[in-house]
Amino acid sequence: MNSEVIAAYLEHEKERKELGIPPLPLNTVQTAEVCKLLENPDGQEEFLLDLFKNRIAPGVDPSAEIKADFLNKILKNEVKCPVIDKKEAIFILGTMIGGYNVSHLVEALKNKEIASEAAKALKGITLVYDAFETVLELSRTNDAAKAVLESWAKAEWFTSNPELPAEIKIKAYKVDGEINTDDFSPASEAATRPDIPLHALSMGQSLFPEGNKTIAEWRKQGYSVAFVGDVVGTGSSRKSATNSVLWHIGNDIPFVPNKRREGVVLGGAIAPIFFNTVEDSGGLPIICDVTNINSGDELTIFTKTGEIKRQNGEIAATFKLKPNTLADEYRAGGRIPLIIGRSLTEKTRKALGLGDSDVFAKPDQPIHKENQAYTLAQKMVGKACGKAGVLPGESVEPIMT
Missing domain, CATH: 1.25.40.310 (Aconitate B, HEAT-like domain)
Incomplete structure (x- = not known):
């Protein structure tokens, strides 16, 4: 040629x-x-x-x-x-x-x-x-x-995808202490951030310099690797941090070059924005006590019962999937694909004169009290969503025309 x-x-x-x-x-x-x-x-x-x-x-x-x-x-x-x-x-x-x-x-x-x-x-x-x-x-x-x-x-675009597995076998790669987004995505390598695989080479270069090599070796041996930390993802909101983590522990997305999803992140605490970006990207963030989890442990995550067990059946940690829509987000390929797809399904059902879909998990919502007072900010967000106001922890979506 x-x-x-x-x-x-x-x-x-x-x-x-x-x-x-x-x-x-x-x-x-x-x-x-x-x-x-x-x-x-x-x-x-x-x-x-x-x-x-x-x-x-x-x-x-x-x-x-x-x-x-x-x-x-x-x-x-x-x-x-x-x-x-x-x-x-x-x-x-x-x-x-x-x-x-x-x-x-x-x-x-x-x-x-x-x-x-x-x-x-x-x-x-x-x-x-x-x-x-x-x-x-x-x-x-x-x-x-x-x-x-x-x-x-x-919602066949959703139901045709496999559900979140009831059991996920992983090998834990654990970093003790706090891991911030600069550890995952160093500012000194900012110029490479659009190139996810190249930028991911710099992950952990100061805090856990052997980590990428170790994770790669375990994956070659056939293990699915979960990233585990005491405190994960603090610092800035850079999405490149999530991109790098998922590049090392996630799975390729069919027909989408140089991006991955489905990686598991376990943290004693996971910073909210980092948690959200893992959700958005199709990963599975789980907050649990990781004290009894060590690097190299082979574990099974039981997503239905909220247990993480060792090979001998001993419980290493317990958890609850939060938010309650997390399993749907994972199945859809991420929180953003779920929001967009769910909106399309709702729009279609309305156009066809059908009622609400019962396919998706309904988000847990705080209860609005009678004569509820709202701050100006809560009223502004509420107005965009067709509501008088919103409460902390409430899941809402803006009305788009």
């Missing part, structure tokens, strides 16, 4: 491999080149298809626009690709989370040849925004669009 762009990418990949990290996601030039080469792969079908499916950032990344447009050209017979037919093009569009792929999938609902495949893809996408109104209008005369709405109403 005679391509200077690909040759440069392979050299970059080699350099990153020496650091123990994957290459950067493809930029717009590289993505355009891969699209061009896919029209005549010349024996490099598997390599090029892997780059195209797995190494381009989804959503509204500029490279994602090029990827989505190329797939749309396949659907419209404007481009011939020997390794991506229309069915596969729809499938790949369905892996791109939201953004530039949505309009092409909605348009595909009108094509009887691929409408059912397009509907299947859209059922799993919640980041649809204005396209919701298009699908709603189309559903009046289009069975595929109607099937999408019915699926959103049933």
